[in-house]
């Protein structure tokens with residue numbers, strides 16, 4: 738575990754098994770993500786992608802094996818999960834504890850410098866996604882975990898947000914793990930790709 742902005746941001750995953758009751762969802766999974774690398778995990782619906790991400794994020798400890806990940810983890814989900822009663826700027830500062838100056842800087846980076854006083858419902862879906870990305874980066878994460886973050890956007894908006902995400906990842910040096918159905922998203926982020934398949938699911942390197 739590291740709590741330093743300059744510490745080791747690597748992720749070490751050794752899962753021997755994960756069950757929900759009688760159902761073995763994940764089998765034996767070994768994956769090391771080096772500091773600052775982006776990895777994508779693809780696979781069909783229901784295979785165990787989100788389950789794996791929850792384990793890596795430290796939200797689920799009920800599995801066999803060992804996972805080591807940095808301390809500061811920022812999630813990005815399919816839904817922007819913004820607080821509707823807070824302005825865009827307050828969604829960054831109140832929720833993360835970040836200072837106003839830092840929040841304003843990140844809002845500018847994501848192209849929302851004119852929207853600080855807007856509430857989430859006054860933003861388009863694409864702008865809400867940008868704000869959600871800004872929130873993920875404002876707390877200077879060591880690990881970014883993304884669960885289908887580009888779903889339900891039209892192709893052009895998805896392309897824009899993927900390019901922005903890639904730039905933010907590269908500029909910040911964060912380690913990133915993306916789970917997605919879509920290979921195009923993995924490619925757009927320049928991610929090393931793994932495929933989850935079988936029951937219980939195991940990981941294969943490369944594109945399937």
Ligand SMILES: Nc1ncnc2c1ncn2[C@@H]1O[C@H](COP(=O)(O)OP(=O)(O)OP(=O)(O)O)[C@@H](O)[C@H]1O
Nearest residue numbers: 757758762780781782783784785786787788789918
């Ligand atoms: N809390 C839970 N209790 C019981 N079963 C669960 C629980 N969470 C997930 N599962 C089951 O584990 C399996 C994997 O679910 P998971 O959400 O990880 O799949 P996924 O690959 O992320 O799917 P999708 O792409 O549709 O989001 C599914 O069969 C699901 O029903």
